[in-house]
Amino acid sequence: MSEKRRDHKGRILRTGESQRKDGRYLYKYVDSFGETQFIYSWKLVVTDRVPAGKRDCIALREKIAEIQKDVQDGIDVTGKKMTLCQLYAKQNAQRPNVKANTKNGRKYLMEILKNDKLGTRSIGSIKPSDAKEWAIRMSESGFAYSTINNYKRSLRASFYIAIQDDYVRKNPFDFQLNTVIDDDTVPKTVLTLEQEVKLLDFTKSDTVYHKNYDEILILLKTGLRISELCGLTVSDLDFENHLILVDHQLLRNTELGYYIETPKTKSSERQIPMVEATYQALKRVLAKQGDRKCVEIGGYSNFLFLNRKGYPKTSSDFNGILRNLIKKYNKCHEEKLPHITPHTLRHTFCTNCANAGMNPKALQYIMGHANITMTLNYYAHATCNSAMEEMKRLEKEQQSRCLVA
Secondary structure, eight states: OOOOOBOTTSOBOOTTEEEOTTSOEEEEEEOTTSOEEEEEESOSSTTSOOOTTSOOOOOHHHHHHHHHHHHHHTOOTTGGGSBHHHHHHHHHHTSOOOOHHHHHHHHHHHHHHHTSGGGGSBGGGOOHHHHHHHHHHHHHTTOOHHHHHHHHHHHHHHHHHHHHTTSOSSOTTOSOGGGTSOOOOOOOOOOOHHHHHHHHHHHHHOTTGGGGHHHHHHHHHHOOOHHHHHTOBGGGEETTTTEEEEOOEEEEETTTEEEEEOOSSGGGOEEEEOOHHHHHHHHHHHHTOOSOOOOOBTTBOOBSSBOTTSSBOOHHHHHHHHHHHHHHHHHSOSSOOOOOOHHHHHHHHHHHHHHTTOOHHHHHHHHTOSSHHIIIIIIOOOOHHHHHHHHHHHHHHHHHHHHHO
């Protein structure tokens, strides 16, 4: 019978355990891929003391117990060692064909992770408390709540891949962000009917901004995304059937310049009906075109909304126009208009349609929303007045049915 192996303190070592000449303990095992792996520790058990000058560490047998539990649960002990940056890159590689804005967003988040201590941590070591501390650091660095929430959503999706691949058991990013940091998101502005009238009347009569009247009116009457409006060409207008075809959007950034992309989602490809005000506004826009130079971008030309240089306007142009317009209005009016962006006009259109009782599925189609929940909960703002009007309408309908009966 062979003599049992012992450490320097005379304690019996188990299978796979050994102690090196420098006193460090080692455990040798074979992982699920048949590869030989080694783990080390200055302590055999938790009560051992770390030699002078050495950093405290987890005891070898604690590490062994964790490995054995991982093997028992089918956890890939090699996979759990990948860093958060590597996991995020793995997730992105599984869906490479994305829009330019998405690519830029991924690149930005990767840079954030590389510059944060969490990015180099092994995914198996990241706990919910670590993810929450990351969110707090992001907030303290000046990132908006909505931005942090979007990044958290991306990292949560990355960890779901890790769970499916048996790298980890739980998702450390599966928590409500508003339980960790304050939600300082400013509610989206919805213009009242009175504010709409004031905005349009002032724009129409102003010596500088009267030229933007039709653009603002079209946004208020169609609910178009600003990138969709910027991308509109003459061939997208069907005056005979009173329809606007939306099958592309125009964007611009410093890296790519102007570029064309498909709409935000599949649902965003649609035909938007022209009400009479929209019809007339588009006719006026065409009449003002004149002999402008023809610019081609991504196979599209004859863009409707051009700047002074003859190039298509972009979202930044319209944001600037509205910002300066509202600033001018508020200088000469006691009752101020709120901060307005192109998205405010889209938001107002959707809310008006919802409050007017438009069929939710029809409104979803016009807005180009991927799901009805977004149409009902994200855009349509119920107010006390609209709720009261709806109750009165239902009561009136019920009374009418009783009279008929």
